[in-house]
Amino acid sequence: MNVPADFMPPSPWGLRPEASVPEAGRDIRDWGLSIDAPLTLEDPETHDWDEAADMIVVGLGGAGVAAALEGLERGLSVIALDQYDGGGSSAANGGVFYAGGGTPIQREAGISDDAQRMEDYLRYEVGDVVSPETLRDFCEQSAGTVEWLQRHGAPFEASYWPKKTSYPPLDKFLYHPDSSLAGPFRDLTPPAARGHRTVRRNGGKPWGLGAGIWEPLRQAALNRGLVLHTQTEARQLALDSSGRVIGVRVERFIDPAIRKRYSRHIAAANKWIAMLSPTFPGARLTFAIGYRHLAKAKALAVAGRTSAWVRARRGVVLSAGGFICNPDMVRHFAPDYSAGLPNGTLGDNGSGIMLGVSAGGKTALMERVSAWRFLSPPRAWGQALLVNGRGERYCNETWYGARIGDEMVERNGGRGYIIMDRKLFRQSLRDAFGEGVLGFQRDITLVNAFFAAEKGPTPAALAAKLGCDPALLAANIAAYNRAARGEEPDRFHKSPDEMAVLDRGPYYAIDASVDARMFPIACMTVGGLSVDEKSGAVRRREGEDVVPGLYAAGRNAVGICSNLYVSGLSYADCIYSGRRAARAISESGQ
Template sequence: MASQDTPPPVDAIPPSPWQRAWGSRPLAATPASGQPVGDWGLAIDAPLRIADPDAHPWQGDADMVVVGLGGAGIAAALEGLERGLSVIGLDQYDGGGSSAANGGVYYAGGGTSIQREAGVIDDPAAMEAYLKCEVGDVVAPETLTRFCHESVDNFEWLRQHGAPFSPALHPTKTSYPPLDKYLYHPDSSLAGPFCAITPPAARGHRTVHRNGSKPWGLGAGIYNPLRAAALTLGLDFRSHAEARQLAYDSDGQVIGVRVEWLADPAIRKRHSHLVAQANRWMAMLSPTFPGARITYAVGFRYLARARALESSARSSAWLRARRGVVLSAGGFICNPAMVQHFAPEYAAGLPNGTLGDNGSGIMLGVSAGGDAGLMERVSAWRFLSPPRAWGQGMLVNAGGQRFANETWYGARIGDEMIERNAGRGYIILDRRLFRQSFRDAFGKDVLGFQRDITLVNALFAAIKAPTPEALARKLGLSPVLFAQELALYNKSARGEAPDRFHKSPADMAELTQGPFYAIDASVDARMFPIACMTVGGLLVDEASGAVKDRSGAPLRGLYAAGRNAVGICSNLYVSGLSYADCIFSGRRAARAIAQAPA
């Protein structure tokens, strides 16, 4: 066999169906050609086969190399270090990703210490019974069972490393708890039919961390202590390093990764400033607030300047992974071209993610022969309350028919609206509820962004008509179907008939007082943007996190975690479930690597 490094032969790694769908060129392209495996500005190169790894000019080596140091990446790194592995952590930016930037909610149950302090009764079986309704069959039943039974251990692991939580309980329905409450119901468990399946339990554990009065940027309360613990244990963290290519040996095991990185500290500082400005503008407003379209655009301008700096100042470096590579670089919601290709019906939504969510980790796995799944799945969050009055109203599609329980968690409503109702949704209110929405907006537990969304839509976007028939005609709905739906809704609101979506009469209001109003809640609503995140990714062996090829066999030395992989939250999302899956899957990958033969 040749001693020099060579590209794979033409038939070594045939293009997968995903690569063919992406229009990629054959993976036999030589690395020197710079020819990308995929498109969308990622420039991922075909993997390099290294015949003699010991003779290759590595610029660093460790037992485990983690690509993307967000929630899943830091969990893998810390678990690996605790098990005696040496670890290099790579991040295209400064680390943290969407896990640090999110609302700081972690989904945990089964009887955590915080639940017990708050007097919340829960056990793993009850947690599993509820999550079956959300998770469906995207993971095997035994994986969901393991996730629920490991929930307490994973949560206590966070606390042991300094992540702060509180038992201050918010017991009622809300899209996000008041800033002085930290344990709440982050799902649909209080609503029908789910509350009849298993007793509701508060499983949303929000970390005790503040970012002024903003409900984002709080995930750092969990991330930062884990990162500090990993650095103390010897994590070799290399920021501003973008992974572009994998390497494997003559036996087919992934053994390393090539990064393009900013070696000059002064340039890294300048790059960090540009990225920080981009993130500041993108996080200035909630993605559900109308003006967020403008702030996101400004953020992407700063990102373009950072990209220009990268193209002129980067250099290449190869890093060796003696036992395994973990891909944990997030989803692809911030790569508009990928979203348009895989999930075009969600392209009008606003990305709920950070700049690193560009799909690069998924593409790296595909380049090595990994298979991907559920790439069309996007979690779109259409919360209707607060204000409570909107949740008491009626949500209808373009035909004038209801399609959801208006008190369900926002991702379930968004899924029903986009996947089965062509992305159209209108909140129907009568005069009394419309006026009540203004009072609700200034309730003591309503956050600023929730209040502002209510006021902007009620004042500037509400469609008004004197009668239901006139409102239906203004909206282009069928007046006959709309009238029938309204009559059924009012009958259920009076308690005269059960609601077919299991909505309680206590959560409903008769819509009888004209004039009548409609708030456009559609996927492309001008004044009511919908926040979206991708939940598909690489298919993995669920016992180890190893990336699977198209035959279902695990690829040696390559693992995926978090939103680089299909996981617990890849069907329907509830608040904190992705963070919990990041910790679960990151630790799983590190355990597998530690147990693999050296």
């Protein structure tokens, strides 16, 4: 990566040192964003405020709704602003919430777990992106967080799926959403099922289920007095003379007819983007159609909106998502992932992060993207070996998809080929119709097997088709076979029953690379604003202090999942960081 981890973006504000800008002269509007420099008010009392509340929440997804509800419970008045209709990626996701330490659902299912075991495992995933104290606090709060969600109406169930999978059958709601069942992690920490899937249906689709958590929280917040403005875009922050953030300028519709037309285009954009899994080949077309509807909505917004100022008496929380649905920003900060498809929603355009930067906020890990290359199901693909462009194996194929994707993109040039022999290839077709396999998982298997598989009578012939080193590929297959027969330990900690001996030609390769034509890879950004981990306050770009009055949560901020993602960890971090920001604001005494 040649983009600095802490990068002050090109902008019209004239604030950046040229040495930190990869491409001098760029303008933030090149990314399709309209964020203005903050307005400094010498006397805020004389400003023409349209509304006021103790806390303003910018973006009402998972982090935003958690902040709003926690703030209301602590006696704050709260106004929430959302560019679209709320929910964001939290409502659109698969409804998985990562939790442990002995949650009520774990106890009901007979799953033994405690906060220390959860922390011991997550340390391998989280690394050092947050302090040990923050990770420990997250784990110690986890069981209580699930109880908080349940009190507010989020439905969970204790039906348990014990096998490795990228996503459980639709009638199972507690499973292993990480690499804890795979080597070496199962030998390092006792595995425990920590994937809590909310009880909700969206036909046979495993997405759009996160609303099962978000909607009850939103309703609970509304019942407590939340003022929610949808289709309202935050464009500018207001500061007082000391530099404290005290308000937000928004753009909102005044003509009901234009707003109605805008809503239709946004609904169409969301429908097309959510139509297919981002790992399915046809998703490239549905995403393109969705973006066309978004462009039409934006054109209406330019002509049909007017400005208003909303005052924050005690603090502003930025919780407007990441930037995976802003292709220009992805190409700028994380070009190695630009060929992937976004795992996000329309609000993931980077605007919340850039609002924070406009007030002097510091960014970190903007180059970090979680790319999900799940290999199983079908089970046979997990029994195969994955090699890079040279023909060299580089991971345990049963790991969680984000760990595989990280190895592939960050250290293996974005290349990945699933290698099978005739027996295993045929088994993969049978596995596609096996127990617990969802429709989209089956279809991905069949499309790639019938339309994208390369075939060669020998490993050398297959290597020639892939452009690999034939000797290296043959050597890796031979080593894999020895481990599969139990003749030597596997270098990536797979047991023989997780492997298959590949010795019957012809040999097959499925392209699983970051730019695979028939097997797209789903991506989400996990970097953002750097925050004080005790409060969620946004750190200043220069110096060690924070921007007073400004907080960030969810994917607007660096958090628990900003190193390696596992299913449900972002949702859990959204709730954790949103509530943290609200607690800090309520205790600030401002």
